[in-house]
Amino acid sequence: MENFEFHGPSTLDQALAAMGAAEDGKFMAGGQSLLPVMKLELAAPSDVISLAGIEALRGIEADGTTVTIGSAVTHAEVHESEAVRQAIPALADMAGGIGDPQVRNRGTIGGAVAHADPAADYPAALVGLGATVVTDRREISAEDFFQGMFDTPLEDDEIITAVRFPVPERAAYAKFANQASGYAIAGVMVASGDAGIRVAVTGAGSCVFRVTAMEEALAADFSAAALQGIAVDSGDLISEPDASAEYRAHLVSVMARRAVEACG
C-alpha cells in the first residue's frame, strides 16, 4: 500500500477543509472496503481523511414515521439498535447479515452506500424502503443515488451525513449469500408502506433495481403465491463462474417469495 497523509478531523468543516487542501484525497469511514482496495493498489490517495471521529455523523434517531441513521453508524450498531428493531426490523436483520461480526464492527452505512458495490446489501434496503441519502449539501433519493456499478452522483468532496428511512408497514429482506464473502448473489428487499409496494434486488445485476411486475402482483395480492411465475430477465443480470445469470434470475424469484413470506 502506498503511503499517504492521514487526517482525523472532528468536525465536518475540518473534513471538508482537509479534502479541499488534498491533491487526491479520499474519505474513510470503516475502511472495510477502502483499505482492501488500497492494499491492492487499486486506489492510492494522497490523503486519507477519516470520518470516524466526527460526532455529527453518529447516532440513530427514530420518531415513529422515519428512522435517520448517521453515516458513521456501524452495521453492528444498526443490527443492535432497539430503535431500528422496533421501527424497521428488516433493516436490523439485514445489517446483522452483512459480512461477518468483525466487518460489522467497523463497516458503516455511509461507507456501504457511498461505495455502491453491486453485491452490497444496503442498496436493496435503501431502494426497497424508499430511503433518502442526506449529504453535506443536498438530499438524494435512493433510486437516483445508485446509478450503476460503484457509480453514484456523489462529488469527490461530498460527505454523506445520514440516511433517512420512512417506516414501512411491513418489510423483509432475503439474501442468498456468496459462501466465501457473505455478499449477495441475490438479495431482495420487499416493503409496503407510504412508498408503495417495492421489490428491490441487489447482487443479481450490475446495480440495484426494482421489479415492477412483482410489485404490481403484490399490490393486487400481497402473498408469495402471487409471485408464482414472475421472473426477471436473465439477459440483464451478471454472469460469473459460480453463479450464472439464469441461476441468479431463479434466485431472485425465490428470494422475493421468501421475503414476502417473512413479511408475515
Next chain:
Amino acid sequence: MPTVSMTVNGKQVSADVEARTLLVEFIREHLDLTGTHVGCDTSQCGACVVHLDGRSVKSCTMLALEADGAEVTTIESLSNGVELHPMQAAFKEHHGLQCGFCTPGVVMSVLDLVSRNPDPSEAEVRDWLEGNLCRCTGYHNIIKSVQAGAAAMGG
C-alpha cells in the same frame, strides 16, 4: 511521521509510524506481539482479530492511526504465563486446533461473542465464526471448544 498512542493489553504505548501502517503491523512489528497473525491480508480469514474498545476487529483492515487513543487487547493478554484462560484451556482440551495458525484470531473473536452472549448455541457459534477461516479442523472441535470455554467462563 505521525505519532500514534494507544493502550495495548493495559500498557500505554506510543510510536512514530508511517500513516499506512496497519494496526496488525504495529502490533507485530513495533510491539513484538506476534500472537496476532496475518493469514490472508485480504480481510477474509480472521487470524488477525483483536479487540478494539471491547469489540472484535480485523487488525489487518485498520490503520494503526485509526486506533489512536483506543484500548486494544490481543491474545497475549489472556494468559498470565502460567495458567491458560478458560477459553484457551477449552481449545486445548477439545482439540480445537491443529496447526494453530488461526487460533489466536478465533479465540479473540469468540471472546467477543461470549461477552455478549454467555451461553451461545451451536448455531450462534457457527454464525459468529463467519469471519474466521480454519483450514485444518473443519470447525467441529472449534465449536465444541467455544461452548465448553463459555461454560467454564460461567455462562
